[in-house]
Amino acid sequence: MQTRDYQRLDRDHHLHPFTDFKALGEEGSRIITHAEGVYIFDSEGNRILDGMAGLWCVNLGYGREELVAAATQQLRRLPYYNNFFKTTHPPAVALAERLCRLAPDHLNHAFFTGSGSEANDTVLRMVRRFWALQGKPGKQWVIARENAYHGSTVAGMSLGGMAPMHAQGGPLVPHIAHVRQPYWFGEGRDQEPEAFGRECAAAIEAKILALGEENVAAFIAEPVQGAGGAIIPPASYWPAVKAVLAKYDILLVVDEVICGFGRLGEWFGSVHYDLQPDLMPIAKGLSSGYLPIGGVLVGDRVAETLIEEGGEFFHGFTYSGHPACAAVALSNLELMEAEGVVERVRDDLGPYLARRWAELADHPLVGEARSLGLVGALELVDPASGERFPKELAVGNRCRDLCFASGLVMRSVGDTMIISPPLVIARAEIDELIDKARAALDATQAQLAGLTATVQEEPLS
Numbered sequence: 001m002q003t004r005d006y007q008r009l010d011r012d013h014h015l016h017p018f019t020d021f022k023a024l025g026e027e028g029s030r031i032i033t034h035a036e037g038v039y040i041f042d043s044e045g046n047r048i049l050d051g052m053a054g055l056w057c058v059n060l061g062y063g064r065e066e067l068v069a070a071a072t073q074q075l076r077r078l079p080y081y082n083n084f085f086k087t088t089h090p091p092a093v094a095l096a097e098r099l100c101r102l103a104p105d106h107l108n109h110a111f112f113t114g115s116g117s118e119a120n121d122t123v124l125r126m127v128r129r130f131w132a133l134q135g136k137p138g139k140q141w142v143i144a145r146e147n148a149y150h151g152s153t154v155a156g157m158s159l160g161g162m163a164p165m166h167a168q169g170g171p172l173v174p175h176i177a178h179v180r181q182p183y184w185f186g187e188g189r190d191q192e193p194e195a196f197g198r199e200c201a202a203a204i205e206a207k208i209l210a211l212g213e214e215n216v217a218a219f220i221a222e223p224v225q226g227a228g229g230a231i232i233p234p235a236s237y238w239p240a241v242k243a244v245l246a247k248y249d250i251l252l253v254v255d256e257v258i259c260g261f262g263r264l265g266e267w268f269g270s271v272h273y274d275l276q277p278d279l280m281p282i283a284k285g286l287s288s289g290y291l292p293i294g295g296v297l298v299g300d301r302v303a304e305t306l307i308e309e310g311g312e313f314f315h316g317f318t319y320s321g322h323p324a325c326a327a328v329a330l331s332n333l334e335l336m337e338a339e340g341v342v343e344r345v346r347d348d349l350g351p352y353l354a355r356r357w358a359e360l361a362d363h364p365l366v367g368e369a370r371s372l373g374l375v376g377a378l379e380l381v382d383p384a385s386g387e388r389f390p391k392e393l394a395v396g397n398r399c400r401d402l403c404f405a406s407g408l409v410m411r412s413v414g415d416t417m418i419i420s421p422p423l424v425i426a427r428a429e430i431d432e433l434i435d436k437a438r439a440a441l442d443a444t445q446a447q448l449a450g451l452t453a454t455v456q457e458e459p460l461s
């Protein structure tokens with residue numbers, strides 16, 4: 001089969017996630033055939049530096065034989081059994097124990113799911129059940145944030161704050177309210193970042209008071225928003241949020257699906273920001289994406305109530321704690337510990353990326369370059385005004401396509417360019433990433449100059 005054959009069959013039979021089916025059918029998919037280390041390869045023989053670790057998940061990079069061995073050994077021994085009806089199996093138990101050891105002290109129980117979306121569905125079930133058991137069934141509302149991503153199931157997208165998803169998927173799950181996001185570059189540049197961060201935290205308090213504190217169950221947020229645009233909140237934000245939630249006894253759910261497992265230079269984003277969450281949904285980097293698995297780490301306060309007073313919890317999935325997925329996740333965590341992956345991100349690679357990434361701020365198209373650990377963002381702006389380009393120019397998408405063509409996966413969210421490379425990337429590979437990102441920025445600028453020239457010439461022709 002050649003590229004064209006795959007593209008034809010793909011167009012005729014395969015509906016891709018988050019895709020304009022018709023437009024992709026006309027353009028044709030890129031066929032990724034294999035991968036090694038931090039590189040993916042396509043059916044045309046191109047070698048591409050994967051600056052997104054797949055979809056924020058391949059933290060240990062591609063081609064790790066230990067993970068392949070963990071999967072195959074477990075598949076031979078026990079390919080499937082469930083965790084319902086008073087049974088379990090060694091990989092699920094071992095993974096639960098290991099996760100609780102790695103997580104902050106008060107998180108001592110794990111509930112497994114197949115994905116991050118299912119983890120957030122589980123969160124919603126647990127939060128509401130918890131308050132019902134506490135004798136406060138009125139506590140139903142969950143406060144989330146605009147432009148947040150918490151998954152694509154109906155509950156996940158309702159918790160999320162993605163307007164285009166809400167527009168297509170309604171009616172949404174009721175009793176979910178959204179507040180503004182701490183996106184300084186996008187929404188707060190008329191203020192000092194720290195004042196803006198406090199204002200965003202104050203918006204949560206205002207929402208609690210508007211809904212009635214006796215009606216609010218939880219607040220859910222990512223430590224750093226990923227899909228929303230690698231949004232790193234001002235330093236004032238999280239301490240102020242914590243204080244508000246404590247004042248009104250609102251549970252804190254920290255969605256660690258992207259920030260967990262080393263992305264920010266700690267095992268969890270909650271550790272970086274000292275968040276002490278009541279519930280922590282996890283997925284992605286848990287298995288470095290080699291097999292699908294997610295879960296919720298449950299803090300003692302919620303767990304004790306569910307265990308001591310809850311009776312049966314009517315919730316779970318066929319693949320909750322799937323043995324092969326759990327074995328791969330366990331092996332992944334063992335490798336990360338043995339190789340000091342998280343410490344290397346914190347002490348070496350994160351600071352190195354920060355230094356090199358910041359150099360891109362001198363490019364005329366870049367309004368801001370920010371990074372934390374191994375996640376980074378560039379805000380593209382019109383050099384003439386320092387403001388955003390008109391949406392119709394789709395500058396971010398242009399830059400992304402030029403990046404891909406030059407051998408780098410860098411994502412765009414609107415006109416924000418994002419990287420989140422595997423945590424095992426070498427310094428020399430970070431250098432390559434920076435060079436390719438700069439080349440793509442130059443190419444984007446040249447393309448835009450070409451467009452402007454055409455527009456200006458039009459009246460003459």
Ligand code: PXG
Binds near residue numbers: 117152256283294
């Ligand atoms: N929470 C967060 C914070 C996520 O980033 C999910 C939950 C849902 O996980 P699952 O495993 O159900 O996909 C995610 C997923 C993007 C993109 O375009 C990001 C995600 C998924 C798809 C696309 O950046 N994150």
